[in-house]
Amino acid sequence: MSWSPTLRKTPPMPAKKRVLILCTGNSARSQMAEGLLRHYAGDRFEVFSAGIKPDHVRPEAITVMGELGIDISGYRSKSVDEFSDQPFDYVLTVCDNAKESCPIVQRENLTLHHNFADPAALPGSEEERITLYRRVRDEIREYLNSFPSNPA
Numbered sequence: 001m002s003w004s005p006t007l008r009k010t011p012p013m014p015a016k017k018r019v020l021i022l023c024t025g026n027s028a029r030s031q032m033a034e035g036l037l038r039h040y041a042g043d044r045f046e047v048f049s050a051g052i053k054p055d056h057v058r059p060e061a062i063t064v065m066g067e068l069g070i071d072i073s074g075y076r077s078k079s080v081d082e083f084s085d086q087p088f089d090y091v092l093t094v095c096d097n098a099k100e101s102c103p104i105v106q107r108e109n110l111t112l113h114h115n116f117a118d119p120a121a122l123p124g125s126e127e128e129r130i131t132l133y134r135r136v137r138d139e140i141r142e143y144l145n146s147f148p149s150n151p152a
Contacts, residue, residue, distance in 0.1 A: 016046045017089040017148070022098040026051025026077040028061045028120045028133070029094040033140050035065050035072040037147070048088075050080040052101050058120050060133045067134075090148060094140070114143050 019037060023030035026049055034049035054077035065072045093099040093113045116139055119132040 016044060018087065019045045019047045019090045019092065020083055020086075020088045021047065021049040021092045021094060022051070022080060023049070023093070023095045024052050024097045024118075025055035025120065026057075026079075027055040028058045029116050029118065029136060029140065030098075031057050031061050031072055031075055031077075032065055032133075032137050033092065033094055033144065034075070035070045036068075036137075036141050036144055039068075039070045040144070041147070048078075048083060049075075050078045050083055052080055052098060054079045055120075058133075060119065060129050061137075064130065064133045064137045068137075092147075110148075112147075116140060116143075 021030045021033045021037070030049040030051065034047050037045055037047045056077055057072065057075050062073050089110065091111045093111065094116050095118065096115045099111075099113045099115075116136050117132065119129065119136045122129055122132050
């Protein structure tokens with residue numbers, strides 16, 4: 001127990017659970033998931049994202065997240081290697097490639113997986129791409145609404 005300035009006993013703050021969100025390029029799906037989880041549950045989770053083959057953060061991801069008032073423009077794509085020696089309570093894989101290829105997934109942590117369509121892989125007009133980014137963003141948001149109570 002710690003003491004507050006008013007000399008009343010207050011319970012210690014529980015440590016935030018550490019979450020790593022993985023995808024192939026860390027350019028869209030994992031970046032949007034990181035932004036969503038930080039925004040809606042940042043008081044409970046310390047959130048990071050990474051990729052197996054990091055690329056740049058896609059401007060379409062920045063745009064559709066901005067529509068929700070979530071700014072990920074300062075995010076950068078990171079390699080999973082940056083996190084290889086760090087402990088995580090949860091590892092979320094948001095694409096099949098990350099689930100199958102990433103060494104962090106085999107560690108002793110709670111690994112959850114859901115494969116989302118890759119909006120960065122869609123050729124087409126800007127309007128078509130933005131529509132797919134919105135759909136994937138909304139699917140990720142819906143999935144994260146039950147985190148961490150979704151089954152492992």
